[in-house]
Amino acid sequence: MVALLVAAAAAVAFVVVFWSGGRRTQLEGALLALAFGGSGVGLVVWANHLIGGGEQSEDRTPLRATPEEIRELDAELGRGEVIARRVWLRRSAVAAGGALGIALVSPLRSLGPSPGKQLLHTAWGDGVRVVAEDGTPVAAADVPADGLVTVFPEGAVGAADAQAVLVRVDPSLLHLPRGRDSWAPGGLLAYSKVCTHAGCPVGLYQADSHELLCPCHQSSFDVLRGAVPVSGPAAWPLPQLPLVVGADGLLRVSGDFSEPVGPGWWKA
Amino acid sequence: MIIKRFLRWTDDRIGGTKFTRKALDKVFPDHWSFMLGEVALYCLMVLIATGVYLTFFFHASAQDVVYTGSYGPLRGQHMSEAYRSVVGLGFDVRAGLLIRQVHHWAALVFLGAIVLHLCRIYFTGAYRRPREINWFIGLALMLLAIANGFTGYSLPDDLLSGTGLRIAYSVLLSVPVIGTWMAYLAFGGEFPANDIISRLYVIHVLIVPALIVGLLSVHLAIVWRQKHTQFRGPDRTEDNVVGSRLWPTYAMRSIGLLLVVVAVLAALGGLVQLNPIWLYGPYQPASVSTAAQPDWYMGWLEGALRLFPSFRIHLFGYRVPEAILPAVVFPTLTFAILFAWPAVDRRLSGEVDGPDHHLLVRPRERPRRTALGVAVLTFYVVLFIGGGQDIISQKLHIALDTVTVLLRILLIVAPIAIGALAWRLCRDLAVEPPPGDGDPDDVGRDGGSDGAPDAQLGGSAARRSSTFSSASARSSSSDASSTAISESSAPDAVRNSSSSLRWIDDT
Ligand code: HEM
Ligand code: FES
Numbered sequence: 001m002v003a004l005l006v007a008a009a010a011a012v013a014f015v016v017v018f019w020s021g022g023r024r025t026q027l028e029g030a031l032l033a034l035a036f037g038g039s040g041v042g043l044v045v046w047a048n049h050l051i052g053g054g055e056q057s058e059d060r061t062p063l064r065a066t067p068e069e070i071r072e073l074d075a076e077l078g079r080g081e082v083i084a085r086r087v088w089l090r091r092s093a094v095a096a097g098g099a100l101g102i103a104l105v106s107p108l109r110s111l112g113p114s115p116g117k118q119l120l121h122t123a124w125g126d127g128v129r130v131v132a133e134d135g136t137p138v139a140a141a142d143v144p145a146d147g148l149v150t151v152f153p154e155g156a157v158g159a160a161d162a163q164a165v166l167v168r169v170d171p172s173l174l175h176l177p178r179g180r181d182s183w184a185p186g187g188l189l190a191y192s193k194v195c196t197h198a199g200c201p202v203g204l205y206q207a208d209s210h211e212l213l214c215p216c217h218q219s220s221f222d223v224l225r226g227a228v229p230v231s232g233p234a235a236w237p238l239p240q241l242p243l244v245v246g247a248d249g250l251l252r253v254s255g256d257f258s259e260p261v262g263p264g265w266w267k268a
Numbered sequence: 269m270i271i272k273r274f275l276r277w278t279d280d281r282i283g284g285t286k287f288t289r290k291a292l293d294k295v296f297p298d299h300w301s302f303m304l305g306e307v308a309l310y311c312l313m314v315l316i317a318t319g320v321y322l323t324f325f326f327h328a329s330a331q332d333v334v335y336t337g338s339y340g341p342l343r344g345q346h347m348s349e350a351y352r353s354v355v356g357l358g359f360d361v362r363a364g365l366l367i368r369q370v371h372h373w374a375a376l377v378f379l380g381a382i383v384l385h386l387c388r389i390y391f392t393g394a395y396r397r398p399r400e401i402n403w404f405i406g407l408a409l410m411l412l413a414i415a416n417g418f419t420g421y422s423l424p425d426d427l428l429s430g431t432g433l434r435i436a437y438s439v440l441l442s443v444p445v446i447g448t449w450m451a452y453l454a455f456g457g458e459f460p461a462n463d464i465i466s467r468l469y470v471i472h473v474l475i476v477p478a479l480i481v482g483l484l485s486v487h488l489a490i491v492w493r494q495k496h497t498q499f500r501g502p503d504r505t506e507d508n509v510v511g512s513r514l515w516p517t518y519a520m521r522s523i524g525l526l527l528v529v530v531a532v533l534a535a536l537g538g539l540v541q542l543n544p545i546w547l548y549g550p551y552q553p554a555s556v557s558t559a560a561q562p563d564w565y566m567g568w569l570e571g572a573l574r575l576f577p578s579f580r581i582h583l584f585g586y587r588v589p590e591a592i593l594p595a596v597v598f599p600t601l602t603f604a605i606l607f608a609w610p611a612v613d614r615r616l617s618g619e620v621d622g623p624d625h626h627l628l629v630r631p632r633e634r635p636r637r638t639a640l641g642v643a644v645l646t647f648y649v650v651l652f653i654g655g656g657q658d659i660i661s662q663k664l665h666i667a668l669d670t671v672t673v674l675l676r677i678l679l680i681v682a683p684i685a686i687g688a689l690a691w692r693l694c695r696d697l698a699v700e701p702p703p704g705d706g707d708p709d710d711v712g713r714d715g716g717s718d719g720a721p722d723a724q725l726g727g728s729a730a731r732r733s734s735t736f737s738s739a740s741a742r743s744s745s746s747d748a749s750s751t752a753i754s755e756s757s758a759p760d761a762v763r764n765s766s767s768s769l770r771w772i773d774d775t
Contacts, residue, residue: 018363025365029538032366033531040527047520057503057510058295060495060626063398112456112463115448119458133554150554160460160553193554198573198591199438199459200431201556215556216431217574218658218668231669235578235590263438264589265447 003045007038120260123156124241130166130190130251131157139249143168143188146207150193153253161261163193164241165212166251167205167223176240177226180258183242190241190253191227194262195219197234212238236264296518297498297511301392303525304385309488310529311378312480318371319420319473325361327353328423328469330462339546347425347550350465354424355546370537375417377533379565382410390609390641392628394497397619400610402494405487407606412480414565419472421543421563425465428543428560430551434459435573435591442589442596460553499628506626561656571654572598575676613637635694643687650679 014031017024065073083090130138131154143149149166156162171187183189191212193201200216211220211230219232227238239257246252260267279285296302329349335342337352339359347355357364386406389395395403418436422429437459440451456463495509504510512518548557562570572594581588614620616636631638653660654675661668 021362023359023362023365025363025369026538028363028366029370029534029536033535033538035531036527036534037531040524040529040531043520043524043527047517047524055503055510056295056513057508058293058495059508060506063493108453111453112461113452115452115458119448152554158553161458163554196590197438197578198435198595200434201554203554203556215560215658216435217570218672219578229578231672233573233576233578233590233594235580263441263591264587265441265451266444266586266589 001042003038003042005038007035007042010034010038119161119262119265121256122162122261123153123159124162124164124253124256125153126253126255128253129154130164130243130253133157137250138166140186140188140245140251141249146205148203148205148212150203151190151251161194163201164190165193165202165205166190167207167212169210169224173210173224175225180226180240180242183240185243185245188243188245188251189223190243190251191221191223191238192240192257192261194238195234196229196236196238196263197232199263202238292513292515294492294514295509295511296514297496297509298518298521299499301388302496304381304388306522306525307529308378308381308385309484310526311374311381311533312484313526314374314530314533315371315378316477318367318374319477321367322357322371323473325353325357325364326350326423326469328466330425330465342546342549345550348465350423350425351545351550354426358546366534366538368537369540369542370533371420372542373536373540374533375420376542376564377529377536379410379413379417382406382413383565386410387641387645391631391638392497392499393625393634393637394628395610396613396625397610397622398494398624399490399497402487402490403610404607405483405490407603409480409483409487411603412476412483416472416476416480417563417565419468419476422468423465423472424543424545425551426545427548427551427555427557428545430460430553431556431560432562432566433464434553435595438589439591439595442591444586444592447589460551495626497626497628499630504627506624509626561659564652567652567655568648569595569599569655571651571657574657575651575654575672575679577676632694632697635691635698638694639687639691642690643683646683646686647679650675650682654679 010031014028014035017027017031130151132138132142133150133152135154135157137154138149138151143166145168147168151164151166152159153162167189169187169189171184174184174187176184191202193203195202195214195216197214197217197219200214202212202214202219202221204213204215205211205223206213206220210224211222212227213220214232214234217233219234220230221227221234221238222230226240229235229237239259239261241257242254244252244254275285275288327349331349332346333349333352335345335347335352335355337343337356337360339355342355354368357368359365389403389406418432422433422436437451437455440454441447443450452458454464454467455461456467496511498504498509498511501510512521549555561567573591576590576594576598578590579588579593614622631641654672657671657675658668660666661671664671
């Protein structure tokens with residue numbers, strides 16, 4: 001009884017607190033808990049001590065049918081044999097049902113566009129300027145040593161597949177894959193920011209070990225060697241952008257990423 | 269009075285008296301482990317009630333807006349309308365934060381109760397014939413609950429949940445042949461196409477809840493029809509159910525439990541903050557927060573993604589995506605094995621056409637099954653821990669790679685070691701001579717030994733063993749129950765005892 005009375009009081013208090021306004025989440029939660037908890041404890045105590053009633057036993061009745069009943073059911077089912085006898089009618093019905101099923105699921109196609117070749121390329125291309133997250137062009141001098149700058153292609157700021165990171169390293173340390181010798185003017189490197197493991201942004205840079213780190217499942221990539229994975233679950237390097245420094249000192253690229261960005265699908 | 273008048277009125281029209289009478293008389297066994305399913309049910313009720321309230325304020329739209337609400341730090345920022353509406357729930361709707369947090373806490377407890385319920389069913393053998401259907405339905409419910417948890421978690425469109433969606437998109441991409449199509453159709457185009465939030469919303473508030481409620485109704489109807497299982501004990505046989513009647517004892521207790529569940533969820537939702545999305549900020553594809561963890565029930569998948577070693581495989585000239593093994597094949601296998609388990613278990617115990625089981629076994633009576641279950645659980649717990657491997661590395665100042673390697677080793681060693689330990693423990697407990705019962709091969713052995721080992725099990729042991737001893741006083745120990753079994757279904761009982769011996773002897 002005490003519990004139930006406490007519950008009633010708490011419920012009233014909740015109403016008062018709620019109507020008096022303000023954000024008092026803790027108080028409201030505690031009062032509600034008291035109101036429900038009091039009632040609950042009250043009921044359980046009541047059930048256990050005042051009603052009791054001891055242990056009762058109830059028999060299980062078999063759910064299975066008797067052989068007689070099964071025979072009767074089989075006889076009823078037997079009436080359907082006229083259906084089975086008309087083989088071609090039955091097959092036509094199956095064909096109609098199947099075709100109808102396909103017809104009914106085909107509107108699912110409207111849910112999205114065809115993937116086509118969209119996954120293969122991004123907004124980067126020959127001559128596109130490199131801009132920062134606020135849309136301003138990035139000059140080679142803007143990139144701090146040991147720092148990391150998130151960049152986009154001009155005209156596509158915020159594009160999820162085009163996001164890239166810029167880092168600056170000592171050029172003498174570089175071991176880029178063959179054919180990329182000119183991609184890192186003055187030790188500037190641009191890699192896709194989309195992790196090749198499951199697509200998170202590779203947002204952390206450890207300058208002393210020259211590693212980009214993905215915070216989702218802790219893959220790390222060595223920027224000196226073309227961002228090959230060093231540890232963690234990612235297996236493929238981050239695609240690289242061919243950077244160029246223009247006469248005005250602003251950064252551009254001479255083409256799209258070295259490979260399609262992001263985690264793989266079953267591509268050839 | 270009014271209730272009686274109402275019952276009379278309905279009986280005149282649809283004739284419900286017979287059913288109502290039988291229903292009120294129905295007996296429910298009272299063991300604490302049977303409450304887990306009820307807790308899940310009551311969490312679902314809370315989820316639906318609070319969820320409906322949330323729909324009044326939530327806007328499922330990816331439309332870009334500028335925040336002008338009452339939370340200072342976000343003012344002037346671009347965000348989706350969905351995110352803005354959830355921030356508004358926290359700062360501008362009275363009791364909005366409370367209801368939102370209760371909803372989220374209820375989701376966490378809901379899945380916890382489901383998993384514990386599943387463990388109870390497994391370790392006591394309650395899934396055995398004739399209850400396989402409910403094992404399957406229960407698994408489907410668990411899948412749907414996980415799905416709804418994930419879709420709900422993704423709705424606010426904050427930085428954390430957006431990152432989760434990005435991973436989900438990658439996982440879809442990794443499916444062979446149809447992967448790119450699946451991802452494009454689900455999201456409405458290349459990530460982060462604008463349709464996903466509104467689609468997840470319909471899935472979250474309509475499609476999955478409807479499926480859950482429908483399947484749950486069948487689940488409960490089957491429990492009702494088949495009646496509950498019960499533990500062995502004096503007076504408890506394969507042919508009866510011993511416990512409390514629905515009316516009034518069981519009903520009062522169960523409603524009491526409902527109220528206590530609501531109380532706990534209200535306390536958690538009011539006092540323990542979770543998912544403070546206003547601190548995470550709105551989702552932007554190029555931002556990410558460190559130490560990002562999903563809700564606990566996704567932890568095993570997070571761990572799998574983190575601990576699975578990297579690989580480069582080409583199959584038929586195609587590059588195999590990394591996500592497919594840990595995030596597609598592994599969860600598929602997990603559920604395939606769970607679904608197949610009743611059939612596998614029938615093979616193992618030589619009960620292909622076996623007897624019906626209404627009496628539960630205690631985990632220690634089936635050392636091999638218990639050890640297997642413990643080992644599998646350990647495996648998933650290690651995966652779960654692996655989902656926070658970066659935090660462990662930070663807290664313990666151990667290099668991240670070392671933690672990963674250690675966890676990989678643990679993933680294989682720990683299940684074997686702890687499984688073996690569980691097996692030993694079961695054997696030791698099981699061979700303990702039952703007091704006052706000489707013949708260990710007797711079926712009644714399990715019933716007769718109840719008094720002592722039950723007390724060791726803890727939980728509600730005190731209350732229960734007192735009911736047991738008073739009951740056994742009435743029925744002169746175990747003889748009564750064993751004769752009851754052999755009289756009514758002799759072949760079953762005999763097979764039953766031999767099969768239970770097989771589980772123990774084969775080990
Ligand atoms: C079946 C079990 C359900 C689970 C496991 C579940 C889980 C969740 C979770 C984890 C969230 C994120 C909450 C947060 O922001 O921290 C959420 C949000 C939401 N849920 Fe549910 N939910 C369920 C059922 C429902 C139902 C039945 C409705 C409505 C009819 C609903 C409506 C909502 C709405 C509108 C939101 C977005 C608002 C917000 O995030 O605060 N949910 N749900
Ligand atoms: S997404 Fe980067 S490690 Fe998984």
